[in-house]
Amino acid sequence: MHSKIVIVGGGAGGLELACKLGRKMPGAVMLVDSRLSHIWKPSLHEVAAGTLDVHQEGLSYQMLAHDNGFTFAYGPMLALDHVQRTITIGAITVGDERNEVVLPERQVGFDSLVIAVGSTSNYFGVQGAAEHTISLNATEDAERFRLTLLKLLTLASLQKEHNVQAGVDVVIIGGGATGVELAAELREASGVYATYGFGQLKAERDIRITLLEGAPRILAPLPEKVSSAALDLLHQRAVTVVTNTRVTAIAADSVTAGDIVYPAQLVVWAAGIKAPDFLKELGLPTVKSGALDVDQHLQVKGFPGIYAMGDCAACIGPDGKAVPPRAQAAHQQADYLLDTFLRQRDNKPPQAKPYEYKDYGSLVSFGQTTSVGSLMGSLKGLSWFVEGFVARLMYVSLHLLHHKAVLGTVRTGVLALARFLIKRSTPLVKLH
Structure with missing residues (x-):
């Protein structure tokens, strides 16, 4: 197999680039991903809390490929031969005892390659973190959290008759956007769960949520006003927030931070990310964090025709600052590379x-349904703080803009209406 442009990774940036480029250059683009469907990563905390059904939210890569003029290859990227300009895609097997091969290992040739494989959790060597925590890196992680929570709620409800202290202790490690949003979403969802068959549990009393952050305040990269507003909202929702604390060990039923041991039946790690380890084995230059070292045009240094974008790319902007690993950066980089490839197609400089x-x-x-604390935009050094209903509309619009990029305006509108109607006739949380 050969494709003019191969994009590895169907996250926010990679998928947007594949869709936009496929519509401009039908048949010239191939998207490679180890999963069959796409979900907007910033919404994974909603999947974990059960307020968003991943089976309704997920978009099939094969469907998107058909509709947007690119091809889709299912499987993980294993290796790169930059001399022969090929990548190796791993085999896909059926997950049973026979381990039957459904798709064999394959090689795909390319003229240009874009690596957009995102990031994974960085545990910073904390004892027990990898074994006893869940990180919201992918849909299967969010689903595992949700199903574990349902199991724990069921057990706590059954034990309540004999033990008034029975409940669920959830510890979230990391006070960035993922940790804060999960804590808020989980508190809102816990009240709903209590009305759907867990009537013996009182949400704020029996579903105990603790957020641990190593920095002096949560949402440390954002302005202090945003951080303060977020802290107030979490306190209103009976979420225990502990800052200036460092987690030193995690066990199956507890989290240790300094001299304090927090009981924990369910632990989420949201304290840091790093580039996937396999990038170091591709023969391409990487920085200390493991991310691919790219120039200011997103090309991997020393390797013409090979690009990287999103969380897995270490890009230094014209201002000398590193581009942050955020969804809006990946969106902007997709548009930049779109222009790059269209210029190549048209033989422009x-x-x-x-x-x-x-x-x-x-x-x-x-x-x-509740308010959203936010910092919205900056223009010539100025910034504005927005909250409440206006901020909520802005937050929802970001998701819709992503859908518009991959589905188009009409289908995005129809899909948004359909999901609104479905929510009127289904439980507020997923119960199975």
């Missing part, structure tokens, strides 16, 4: 202007 990250602000969700 390469872009003279380097990629420059533009920070349009940050939004933090605090549930399906």
Whole structure:
């Protein structure tokens, strides 16, 4: 197999690039991913809390490929031969005792390659973190959290008759956007769960949520006003927030931070990310964090025709600052590479202007119906703080803009209406 442009990774940036480029260059683009469907990563905390059904939210890569003019190859990237300009895609097997091979290992040739494989959890050597925590890196992680929570709620409800202290202790490690949004979403969902068959449990009393953060405040990269507003909203929702604390060990039923041991039946790790380890084995230059070292045009240094974008790319902007691992950066990089490849198609000179990250602000969700604390946009050094209903609309619009990029305006509108109607006739949380 050979494709003019191969994109590895169907996350926010990689999928948007594949869809936009496929519509402009039908048949010239191939998307490679180890999963069959796509979900917008910032919404994984909703999947974990059960307020979003991944089976309704997920978009099939094969469907998107058909509709947008690119081809889809199912499987993980295993190796790169930059001399022969080929990548190796791993075999797909059926997960039973026979381990039957459904798709064999394959090689795909390319003229240009874009690596957009995102990030994975960085445990910083904390004892027990990898074994006893769940990280919301993918849909299967969020689903594992949700099903474990349902099991724990069921057990706590059964034990309540004999033990008034029975409940569920959830510890979230990391006070960034993922940790804060999960804590808020989980508190809102816990009240709903209590009305759907867990009537013996009182949400704020029996579903105990603790958020641990090593920095002096949560949402440390954002302005202090946003951090303070978020802290107030979490306190209103009976979430225990502990800052200036370092987790030193994690066991099956507890989290140790300094001299304090927190009981924990369910632990989420949201304290840091790193590039996938396999990138170091590709023969391409990487930085200390393991991310691919790219120039200001998103090309891997020393390897013409090989690009990287999103969380797995270490890009330094014209201002000398590293581009942050955020969804809006991946979106902007997709548009930049789209222009790069269209220029190549039309035999135009390469872009003279380097990629420059533009920070349009940050939004933090605090549930399906409640307010959202946010920092919205910056213009010539100015910034605005928004919250409540207006901020909630802005947050929802980000998801819709992503859908518009991969589905188009009409289908996005129809899908949004359909999901609104479905929510009117189904439980507020997924119960199975």
